[in-house]
Amino acid sequence: MAETRWLDDDEQATWRAYLEGTRLLIHALDRQLETDSGVSFADYELLVLLSEAPGHRLRMRDLADASFTSRSGVTRAVTRLEDAGWVRRVECDDDRRGMHAELTEAGAAKLAEAAPGHVSAVREHMFDHLSEADRAHIRDAYTRMRAHLLG
Amino acid sequence: MAETRWLDDDEQATWRAYLEGTRLLIHALDRQLETDSGVSFADYELLVLLSEAPGHRLRMRDLADASFTSRSGVTRAVTRLEDAGWVRRVECDDDRRGMHAELTEAGAAKLAEAAPGHVSAVREHMFDHLSEADRAHIRDAYTRMRAHLLG
DNA sequence: CGGGAATAGTTGACCGCGCAACAATGTCGT
């Protein structure tokens, strides 16, 4: 075991600002969506993913991969969304194990209703505080981090 | 309600890379701590906060504020840490409502054991992928965001 | 072809967290 390279003051400050800012940001976005539209941030993201998919549907596994959560998490989330009427399950015809989650009209409408407020909140709490340079650095840095963590 | 300013492609890319990278990062740190030292990331952070406090103790409310979580979350977390022997509750003598959470010797030892691996993971998954400029931009940007969200 | 290995989705058990409600205590104005 090599000598530990502790974080210096600047790294500490970066790490804490990032962690705490992120915690506050996600919390704020969750609250905004919940109070204004009755959707959790997690559910909102699933609706977005489905709305972008061809035919407004995705295999359960693809939804799990795309949302970076577990399969069981997706199972429960889709059940939740189905109960709300925003998603329906459709059997796969080429794989009898498979299930599609498909956005309903009501789901699309809910998304359309929730999106403007959410985007405004994302701007207000994040992008309004970023310069062009900030944004570019954040984009590139997190893209590299994500690639590393997926590898 | 004004016209919604949607996120352009670059903002979308930034937003997704950040969200997904963060999700993967936190998950990786949690797993590393859990498997190598039997501590969750959340608990680790509480131990750090206590270790930095004068007398290795903090009021419950201060611990909640410092960790950016709810009071009830801290109550349960401290109970958990108490059961593990890493923290003890100490009554406040100047406020009979008050409770201190105080790091025990075992808690300090656990922290000392877990810290090197955790810091290595933070470097490997985050700081190793950041240039000096990246870090400065992230530090400043999230510091502003945090201040805004606290305001 | 046939049978072991991989994969899809669900379920059960459990965990951690936030909110709202609560009792106990402290604070402050009049």
Added chain:
DNA sequence: ACGACATTGTTGCGCGGTCAACTATTCCCG
């Protein structure tokens, strides 16, 4: 000094998530 109000920490409840185990199906290779 007293009553209205604020604050502290805990709790009940529900949500959303993981992991491990399970069934059903598909894949793949000898």
